[in-house]
Amino acid sequence: GGESRARTLSRRASARNHRRSRQPAEAPARSARRRTLRLALAMVDVALQQMEAMLRALMSTDNAVRNQAEEALAQARQAPDSLFSALIAMLRSNQDEQVRSLAAVLLRKEIIRLLAQSADAQGVTVSTQVKALLKSELLACIEQEPQRSIRKKASDVVGQLAINIMSNDPSGWPELFPWMLEGTRSTNVPLHEAALAIFNTLSEFIAEKMAAHHGMLLDVFRSSLQAQQELSVRNAALRALASFLMALSEPSQRVPFQELVPLMLQTISDALARGMEDECREALEVFVEVAESQTKFLKRHLAECVTGMIAIASNTSLDDSLRHLALEFLLTIAEGAPTLARKMPRFCADTVPVALAMMLELECDTAQELQEWEDEDEDEEDTEVTNYDVGEEALDRLAIALGGKAMMPVLFGIIQEWFPSDDWKKRHAALMAISQSGEGCEAQMAKQLEPIVTTIVTRFGDAHPRVRWAAINTIGQMSTDFGPQLQAKLHSCVLPALVSAMDDGCKRVKAHAAAAVINFCEHCERKTLRPYLQGLLGKLMQLLSTNQRRVQEQAVTAVASVADVAEQDFVPFYDAFIPGLKELLRNSGGKEYRMLRGKAMECISLIGVAVGKDKFGPDAKDVMELLIKTQQGAELDTDDPQVSFMLQACARICKCLGEHFQPYLPFVIPPLLASAQLDPELHVTDVDDEDGDQEDEEGMESVTVNIRGQGNKRITIRTSALEEKATACSMLHSYVADLKEAFFPYVQEVATILVPLIKFQYMDEVRTAAMMAMPELLDSCILALAKGASGASAALVSQLLCFMLEPILEQLKAEPDVETLACQLEAFGELLAHGSCEHAKLSADQIQKSTEVLQMLMRESNERRDEREGRRGDEDVDDEEEEQLEGEAEREEIVMQSLVEAAGKLFEVYQSGYLPYFDSLLMPTVSEMLQPTAIASSRAAALCLFDDVIEHCSADGGSSRYIAGI
Numbered sequence: 001g002g003e004s005r006a007r008t009l010s011r012r013a014s015a016r017n018h019r020r021s022r023q024p025a026e027a028p029a030r031s032a033r034r035r036t037l038r039l040a041l042a043m044v045d046v047a048l049q050q051m052e053a054m055l056r057a058l059m060s061t062d063n064a065v066r067n068q069a070e071e072a073l074a075q076a077r078q079a080p081d082s083l084f085s086a087l088i089a090m091l092r093s094n095q096d097e098q099v100r101s102l103a104a105v106l107l108r109k110e111i112i113r114l115l116a117q118s119a120d121a122q123g124v125t126v127s128t129q130v131k132a133l134l135k136s137e138l139l140a141c142i143e144q145e146p147q148r149s150i151r152k153k154a155s156d157v158v159g160q161l162a163i164n165i166m167s168n169d170p171s172g173w174p175e176l177f178p179w180m181l182e183g184t185r186s187t188n189v190p191l192h193e194a195a196l197a198i199f200n201t202l203s204e205f206i207a208e209k210m211a212a213h214h215g216m217l218l219d220v221f222r223s224s225l226q227a228q229q230e231l232s233v234r235n236a237a238l239r240a241l242a243s244f245l246m247a248l249s250e251p252s253q254r255v256p257f258q259e260l261v262p263l264m265l266q267t268i269s270d271a272l273a274r275g276m277e278d279e280c281r282e283a284l285e286v287f288v289e290v291a292e293s294q295t296k297f298l299k300r301h302l303a304e305c306v307t308g309m310i311a312i313a314s315n316t317s318l319d320d321s322l323r324h325l326a327l328e329f330l331l332t333i334a335e336g337a338p339t340l341a342r343k344m345p346r347f348c349a350d351t352v353p354v355a356l357a358m359m360l361e362l363e364c365d366t367a368q369e370l371q372e373w374e375d376e377d378e379d380e381e382d383t384e385v386t387n388y389d390v391g392e393e394a395l396d397r398l399a400i401a402l403g404g405k406a407m408m409p410v411l412f413g414i415i416q417e418w419f420p421s422d423d424w425k426k427r428h429a430a431l432m433a434i435s436q437s438g439e440g441c442e443a444q445m446a447k448q449l450e451p452i453v454t455t456i457v458t459r460f461g462d463a464h465p466r467v468r469w470a471a472i473n474t475i476g477q478m479s480t481d482f483g484p485q486l487q488a489k490l491h492s493c494v495l496p497a498l499v500s501a502m503d504d505g506c507k508r509v510k511a512h513a514a515a516a517v518i519n520f521c522e523h524c525e526r527k528t529l530r531p532y533l534q535g536l537l538g539k540l541m542q543l544l545s546t547n548q549r550r551v552q553e554q555a556v557t558a559v560a561s562v563a564d565v566a567e568q569d570f571v572p573f574y575d576a577f578i579p580g581l582k583e584l585l586r587n588s589g590g591k592e593y594r595m596l597r598g599k600a601m602e603c604i605s606l607i608g609v610a611v612g613k614d615k616f617g618p619d620a621k622d623v624m625e626l627l628i629k630t631q632q633g634a635e636l637d638t639d640d641p642q643v644s645f646m647l648q649a650c651a652r653i654c655k656c657l658g659e660h661f662q663p664y665l666p667f668v669i670p671p672l673l674a675s676a677q678l679d680p681e682l683h684v685t686d687v688d689d690e691d692g693d694q695e696d697e698e699g700m701e702s703v704t705v706n707i708r709g710q711g712n713k714r715i716t717i718r719t720s721a722l723e724e725k726a727t728a729c730s731m732l733h734s735y736v737a738d739l740k741e742a743f744f745p746y747v748q749e750v751a752t753i754l755v756p757l758i759k760f761q762y763m764d765e766v767r768t769a770a771m772m773a774m775p776e777l778l779d780s781c782i783l784a785l786a787k788g789a790s791g792a793s794a795a796l797v798s799q800l801l802c803f804m805l806e807p808i809l810e811q812l813k814a815e816p817d818v819e820t821l822a823c824q825l826e827a828f829g830e831l832l833a834h835g836s837c838e839h840a841k842l843s844a845d846q847i848q849k850s851t852e853v854l855q856m857l858m859r860e861s862n863e864r865r866d867e868r869e870g871r872r873g874d875e876d877v878d879d880e881e882e883e884q885l886e887g888e889a890e891r892e893e894i895v896m897q898s899l900v901e902a903a904g905k906l907f908e909v910y911q912s913g914y915l916p917y918f919d920s921l922l923m924p925t926v927s928e929m930l931q932p933t934a935i936a937s938s939r940a941a942a943l944c945l946f947d948d949v950i951e952h953c954s955a956d957g958g959s960s961r962y963i964a965g966i
Contacts, residue, residue, distance in 0.1 A: 051086035052094065055102050073106075081130045083110065088137045091154065097147055104153035107134075111160040134161055139179060142194045155194045159201020170209055184220045189230045196224060196236035200243045207247035217244065218256055225263035227270060231279040234267045238286040246293050254297050261301040265308055272312070277319050284312075284325035291332040298333075299340065306330065306347060313354045324390050327354060331394055334401040339881050342406050351398060352410045358391025359429040364466060373466065374508045377550065392436055399440025403883070408444045411437055419455070424464040431459060431467065435474040438481040443883075449482060453490050457497045465506040472501055472509065476516035483523025494520060495532045502539045507548050514543055514554035521561035529565050536562060537573050544580060553596050556581070560603035563610040570610045578607065578619055585626045598645030601627065605652035613656055620657055624650075628667045644727050647672060651731040655738050662742045669735070669746050675728035676753050678721040680762055684714070722763050729757060729769035736776040744784035744792060747777050747800070755804055758811045764820045767811065772823065774804050775830035782837045797839040804831070805846060809853050818864075818891050821857075825898035832902060835909035847906065851917045854903055858925045861896050865889070865938070889937070896941045904948035912958030918949070930966075 054076075057069035076083045087110070090103035114126065126134075138161065141154045158176075165172040176198075183195030199206070199220070206217065223229075224237035241260065248254050264287070271280035287305070290297060298305055312318060312326035330351050334341045341347045364373055399407050415433055418426035434452065438445060445452060456478075459471035475494060479486055486494070498520070501513035517536070521529070529536075540562070543555035559577060563570045584600040604623055608616035627646055650668045654661040701719045732750055736743045750773070757770035781800055784792035808828060815821040832850070834840040842850065868885055903922060906914045922945075928934065929942040946966050953959040 047082065047086055048089055051090055052099060055090060055099050055106075059098060059102060077110070077113075080110070080114070080126050084126055084130050084134060088134055091150075092137055092141055097150065100145075100147075100150050101153060104150055104157055107157045108153070108160050111157065111164050114164060131161075131165065135165075135173060135175070139175075143191065148190065151190055151194055152197060155197035156201060159198045162198070162202055163205060166205060166209075181216075181220070184224060189233060192224070192229075192233045193236045196220075196233065196240045200236070200240035203240060203243035204247040207244060207249070207253075211253075214253065214256070218260075221257070221260055222263070225260060225267065227266060231267065231271055231274070231276055234270075235279055235282045235286070238264060238267060238283055242286045242290050245290060245297055251296065254294065258297060258300050261298060262304070265301070265304060268308065268312075272318075277322060280322055281319075281325065284322060284329065288325060288329050288332055291329050292336060295333060295336040295340070299337075302333070302340070303344065306333065306344065306350075310350045310354060314357065320387055323358075323387070324385075327351075327358075327390060327394055330354075331397050331401070334398055338401045338403075342402055348398070348402055348406045348410050352395070352407065353414065355391045355394035355398065356411075356414055356429055356433060358387040358394070359432060360423075360425045361387040361391075362425055362428070362466075370465065374506055376508075392432060395433055395436040396439070399437035402440070404441030404444030407437060407441050411441070424462075424467050427459065427462065427464070427467045428470045431456060431470040431474045435470075435477040438478055442481055446482060446485065449486060450490060453478065453486065454493060457493055460497050460501050465504075465509050468501070468504065468506070468509045469512050472498070472512045472516050476512075476519035479516065479519040480522055483520075484525065487520060487524040487528055491524075491528050491532070495536065499532075499535055499539050502543060507551055510543065511548075511551045511554040514540065514551070514558040517558040518554075518561045521558075521565045524565050526565055526567060526569065529562065530569055533562070533566060533569060533573070537577075541576065549593065549596055552584075553599055556584075556596065556599040556603045560599070560606040563603070563607045567610045568612070570607060571615055574607065574611050574615055578604065581607075582619070582622060582626065585623075585630070595641050597630070598642040601642070601645045601649040605649035605656075608656045609652050613658070613660070616656055617660075620653060624653065624664050624667075628664070631667065631671060643671075643675070644724055647675065647724075647727050647731045651734040651738075654735055659739065659742050662739065665735075665739075665743075665746065669732075669750075672728045672732055672735075673749065673753055675724050676732060676757065678725045678728075679718075680721045680725065681716075681718040682762065683716045717762065722766070725760075726763055726765040726769060729754065729766050729773070733769050733773040733776060736773060736780055739780075741780055741783035741787055741789060743780045744789050747780050747784075748796075751777050751800060751803060755807050758807050759814075764817055767815075768820055768823045771808065771811070771827045774808065775827055775834060778804070778831060778834050778840060782834060782840060785839070794839040797837065801831075801834075801840050801842075805842075805850075809849055812853050813856060818888075818895055822891070822894045822898050825857075825895065825902055829898065829902040829905045832905040832909065835905075841909065847910065847914070847917055850906070851903075851921045854899055855921045855925060858896070858899055858922070861892055861899065862925065862929070862938070864892055865935070868892070869935070893937045893941075896937070897944075900941050900945050900948075903945055907948040907952040912953045912956050915949075915953060915958055927965075 054069050054072050057065050058073070060066050060069070076086075084107070087103045087107050091100050091107065094100050094103070138154055138158050142151055142158065145151045145154060162173055162176055180195040180198055183191045186192055186195075199217070206213070221237050221241050225234050229237075241257070241264070245254055245257065264283075268280055268283045268287070271277075271283060287309075309326040309329045313323045313330065315323065330347075334347070334351070364370055395411075399411075411433060415430040418430040421427055434445075434456065453475070456471050456474050459467055462468050462471065475498070479494070495517075498513050498516055501516075502510055504510045504513065517540075537559065540555045540559050543551050544559070546552065581600050581604050585597060585604075588597050588600070604619075608620065608623075613620075627650060630642060631646060647668075650664070654664075654668075701717060732754065736747070736750070754770040754773050754777075757766055758774075760766040760770065778797070778800055781792065781797050785794065785797060808824075808831070812821070812824060812828065815824060832842075835842060868888055871885060903918070906917075926942045926945055929938040930946075931939075934942075943966070946962060949962055950959045
């Protein structure tokens, strides 16, 4: 055996030597290639090992490890070919499902990133070879991957890659659509489902670039929705169809697809019949999505849709989430097509009872459950959404959408049956139904206000505490919805009943009675409240002396509300309340007392404003020291309610003390500036990230939206920071308005912070407060200059105006909200009026730009008016929608008035010098508004502007040429 092996080795060696002797020149090159190949394979192996390590690190729960991995990923993006090659290798070959899943997620993200960078000439790109690798391997992955969730992610990657490739070259992936069509004709369920998922992602591209193939797509959807198909396939077809319908630009393009609605409905029916609730839930979600964006698409089959959803929503044996989705569909129809819903014979009659029935699903039947309810903090109740919550919200939305004429007969027919019921849940639901529907049914309820209120007040003495609570809650809500009519006419019925309810044996009912006083005072006149002050404040004093924190919180706020209305009438009660309130600030320690302390701050400051400086002045110093001590003590949490209360309390005390408040500014302004600069922490993340930590944090709220071409995104923002920011901006405006030139030392710093916030896009209140502060800041600077204040100069006035003006004009052009725009225009007009000061006059270029903005906004307002008039001519518009259009018209009229007033300020300041700008830019629009064919409000606005022309341009004869035309 040894000799045989030796001979064999000898022969192989001879052969090698022979080959080397025949090809001596090629031997070194071939050897080098082999070494290079071995090295390349080794490098690839190392790269794959590194990629796997990075993916595992990205999934780590250790922040430090995850951060390092994210840095490594950022570095890897510099070599996209290597990155994509390694990711596709992980997706195709790794044995760990989590690694494959994350590889698919990252592939999609990186493709989206490249797509976003495609417009950048210097952006990194992927080679043709790697794109070819991605195309072939991704399709192979879909065909071979055993895990459904990973196939779904791979399908999303294919869709994004196709968008990337075909956006520049529609024929750049010729194999894809034949592959997809073959998949939809296949009996292979995973392949069929995946093909439809890709259709879903490509819906926008197909809608816009492949109109000739829409008929083919109709065939695909029709066959995929047939009853013999698996429900997973039918749901995938539903999702793709919904995306496609939303992507179509013309309603006529959707008409051929309306034949599919019965098949869509059948998918839900079959899922329910088979007890497949997950599949049913997916289908219902699609229906809600279609109802929200394409209501008219469902019009032909809407009756069947509504009947089916009513059946699901009212079926208590089904999972609650299914019932909620079915009801959401009905609400979406009511809100999206109210006229259509009102014209359906049974829509309101069938939907309202479903919502009311859900409101009966309360759990409070035992003594223990009732005690738990009484001890529960209303602000800290379980955040889980119950059937009761869903039903209550549904009534509110239905009433607002459908209006009182449709709602009242149905709703009160049931309420009248439930009021005398022996079942406390029906009495409770009847009361809360009135509370929830008051806003939407305001006009109709107002006609029967006295009998409704009288009936509700009788339930203050109901045997069940939750019914008593509901009755008080309803009176409180109606005081807001129907004020000041309710307060003026029914005070003798309501106030004594609320005072009596403060003696209730249930502390939660007692506290709610005090809370209802707050609502009542919102729209109450001083003379109405005066006869009740002694009894009302005496009872509130008793509640303050209890040792029940929740009762004290509501009582403190009720005292504040009463003082706000009573004004000087509160003086006799001042000495009885202020010492105790100051004691609350001194001694109510502990986190659980933060709200009580905050409300005490609010109460003291409102009392101070009510009674005036002479009465409050001696206590103001003590109160401010207590507030400053709170501010400078232990660091306050970001969600501490005392922060907002403190900001507002200081501003009210400033209003009361006037210039005597100036010594406290160094303590109150810096925290306000810090609050005004808070970051709301907006985050946009991929839903697939599965990192929900941010939305779970207190004070954070999130919403999931579908962004065309990018899939589902989670948008998260810190709402508590937004609210604090808005309060701070409002308080800064209040300080500068109250203190005038005394605020001058802070004008530049405050302007630096507030001017950028004019464009703050996440909250209307921030933009409005920042804009309203602008003329006040300029006024402070002008007054300081007039009084020779240190640091004030003419140059500073001019610089401040220039610093403000450009951002103001940009925001006026971009403001999306009509009501906010009206407020901003009012502030703009006040700013222009300061041109009466020589140093605050606009340059010729600034006048031109300002007038161009006014011209643009006038035209846009007129366009909205014309669009609204066009809607009025629609045969589907009914009385309720007509009322809605009237409301829009009233808001638009305010905008036009504000525009006219702003132009009037320019005439007031520049007089006939403004006429050239008026003639060239505004005159054409204003002349149209003056025509006999124009609506009355437009003609009135135009006449007001010519009134300014006559008033301010007649001294030098500038107005004479307009008289004949007017």
